[in-house]
Amino acid sequence: MKLIDIGDVSARTGIPASTLRYYDEIGLISSAARHGLRRQFTPDVLVQLALVAMGKTAGFALEDIARIFGRSGAPVLPREEMRKKADELDQTIRELAALRDTLRHVADCPAPSHLECPTFQRLLRLAGRRAARVHVRRRGKIKPVKA
Amino acid sequence: MKLIDIGDVSARTGIPASTLRYYDEIGLISSAARHGLRRQFTPDVLVQLALVAMGKTAGFALEDIARIFGRSGAPVLPREEMRKKADELDQTIRELAALRDTLRHVADCPAPSHLECPTFQRLLRLAGRRAARVHVRRRGKIKPVKA
DNA sequence: GATTGACCTCAAGTTGACTTGAATTCGTAG
């Protein structure tokens, strides 16, 4: 089986080697072997990292991601838990869609104060109701992407 | 105009008073007056907080949120920027949908290793392509919601 | 066989978003 050097994984994914080492350390991914000191990975580490990226986009903590898809790529969480997370995602998606629409509206609406615009109000009601109750996990830091 | 005490805002939104003070400090919201020492807010702070919640769900940094909808609720960002952010959200939504479908599939598929399941592979291709390239800002901490 | 350069380890530092704790100040109820 072909093994990929950590440098190649980094080059292919754009994820810094330091991050890959960190992920290895916390058990999110695992290196298959060493070439001297160098970590070598099996090709499915790329799949793993894609899953990690998706999970991060969804706002999951790395720890959660590790529990959802274990190092092996095999899920560890009970099926019922997974369905619950999927349902939560549905709600998150609805909120994001509302935010997207709000942004588009704000970009186009020439009203001076959006708080008074009826369209704006409606969009808010769509998402705001439980957005105030439920909070997403969000932590740590990502390289300064410059907004 | 009716003013709301910080304690009531906290009770209504579920957001701790310490967090509201922090948001006030960084200019994400602003208190209208004081009753003795107590901060008093105008009712539209609730709208502001709903917007903040949406922005957080979308993975924006507080700083970005403040720039998108200034303290006044009036947007500060140029319209073109807003449209760009909306487009990014579209992509994020697509990724989340893929993750949701992946979760649902994993919860139902009895295959021993998902890495070999064709459905799983297809789902990954749907989202993975640029998920590996683009990274979402993600930082700070939220109360331990217990996964 | 010396040099190079990519990788290594390990400890410490950074960032964003809060939280916590101690000491203090009010307004209201008794």
Next chain:
DNA sequence: CTACGAATTCAAGTCAACTTGAGGTCAATC
């Protein structure tokens, strides 16, 4: 008027997720 409780300030602490830096190791090239 005193006591109470809820809110205040300010500094310091915490947490996840990385990054950085110093000093060391190795394999492949010159």
